[in-house]
Amino acid sequence: MKREFDVLFAHNEFKAEAFLDELRGKKPLFVLAIATTETGKIPGISAAGKMPEFTDYTPPADAELLLLGRCKCINGVPVTPDGIPTPALISMSAIRLADVPVLVCSGGLKVKPQIPFMDLGGNPGMDIRTGNSVDNVQEIIDRAIIAGENLAKGADYLVIGESIPGGTTTALGVLSAMGIHAMGKVSSSMPENPHDLKAESVKAGLAAAGESFGSLRNNAVQAISCMGDPMMPAFAGLVMGAASEVPVLMAGGTQMTAILSIVNALKADVLCNVAIGTTRWVTADRSSDICAIVKEIADVPILAADLDFTGSRFDGLKAYEKGIVKEGVGAGGASIVAMATTEGAVTKEMLLRDIERNYALLMGLK
């Protein structure tokens, strides 16, 4: 696989290389789209919280960590049931090393972060098994487009990340409603990917909505309304508004394929300005297949930060090498951006040292 700095060109090599070239030495803005959904509380679906209710705190805590360097709405940092820390640690370290400005946008939250954030007018998401999971989709998209257009005027390019527990399940929901074959291909924050549980939840949702596989192929707004989460209209609108003016790196794992499908349906002409940025843990994952899903939608390039925590002195970070967490809060994209902005001066080794330092500091470790 071709590479430059510590960035792998995981799919569509030539375009990926050209895209990275465009970012070198430029001034990015990192936007984090957050939301919560009851879908993330389906038992066994997400590793984002110790308890289902904790998933309401994960996105605001991630946003606080990114912007302030520490959480306010919880103690410490978000962790999985096994104590593995949030990927926001990676994103925070990366954007601080490269001095990248951050803006947080909410598509709908149960718990609000104690930081400045942009409200896009949405509500917290409902369980997709009801077939009615997001309110107000068109309005959130319209507002996010306006925000994206304005933010693009103040940056050379945008990198957009997400935080929403349960997000790969809602991604599977939207992809299925839009006729994309993603069953068994979306990734998971857990080492054992609960594909069956996700598939069941999506089937229940489609049935409850009176829809079927592909029946909303030409209605992305309705697909989100029935089967998505509130992060999606925020994220997709930001991409549509910004990518008509500047390059946009969509920072995330297989959830990005749902965004891709939405943008492809609503404003395909901006996709020439779009790439997906993720981690090696996602592109190398055997329990999911981001490339296969992307190919079925629109063949944008995929870049992957070649992060390697094998040698970490902390078990909580080493666990990433076992396929736990993998991605989130734009961790892969933020790492790519840190490398590109500094023309490679930020390496994966430097990043790991900084992540370890921040982890120790925030968790009171030595």
Place this chain on the structure above:
Amino acid sequence: MKREFDVLFAHNEFKAEAFLDELRGKKPLFVLAIATTETGKIPGISAAGKMPEFTDYTPPADAELLLLGRCKCINGVPVTPDGIPTPALISMSAIRLADVPVLVCSGGLKVKPQIPFMDLGGNPGMDIRTGNSVDNVQEIIDRAIIAGENLAKGADYLVIGESIPGGTTTALGVLSAMGIHAMGKVSSSMPENPHDLKAESVKAGLAAAGESFGSLRNNAVQAISCMGDPMMPAFAGLVMGAASEVPVLMAGGTQMTAILSIVNALKADVLCNVAIGTTRWVTADRSSDICAIVKEIADVPILAADLDFTGSRFDGLKAYEKGIVKEGVGAGGASIVAMATTEGAVTKEMLLRDIERNYALLMGLK
């Protein structure tokens, strides 16, 4: 008075000229700080609404006009009781001529705008006559500082405007609590400046709070809490966060002197990076004296857009020459920025033509 483009150096000429030079051809970000306060509903205090209750709609409507080019939460545009249109028309025309990005921040609102906006965690303001007018001041300031720091990374400089009916009365309140002699010197959106009514309201507020003139000289946060409005901690925090990194043009009339007093008390070292940008209607106003108030606090330069609506074909705009409205929504600063960004290609004549075009379009005039 010295001038460059159609900008007057109204106070502190040499610094004003140097400040304008710094902005030439650079990339600004326009931030609008909005909030509402019950103070604006004191009968006779503000021209911002037809009825006191309408003042809850003015700031969100102004923000919508700025970002979308039209209002959503009301029909048409905000007007005074005599039908004189909001200065947001000027700001909107100016920032569109110069393609300036816009971000809206709320310090506390009763009616939310139907656009993307940044929430700084505040509540709508109370009547200053209670002596307890703003909740949560320190928290809003802290969040606004974080926002200002991040926004400054994505722009060459910031221009910050405000929209809050009743704002000169709360300005007088904070200035008085902080020991600045501003009685009879704050401006008004009405041709007859109700100085007595403002003074009475401030006296009532100070008494209710158990404070007196100058008793909060060293406690800006408490001065805002007792006598201010929620726009102030948002605006002041943005200035403190941004001006430590880039120049900041505080866009407004005599309300800016209250912000100046707050920033001077909390972070005076950033003031070398700060100027006030307003309109000729404010600096030439005989019923107020912005320069005198500024001199008493910290001698920052004042720039004034030399707008001239004498020759307008619309009575609603001609009325600005009679001292109605005068300033607001950063109209003067936005005009200065449009001229500076385009190196003078945007003139006051061009601006008036564009304002007339937008006014006719939005009001259905011919």
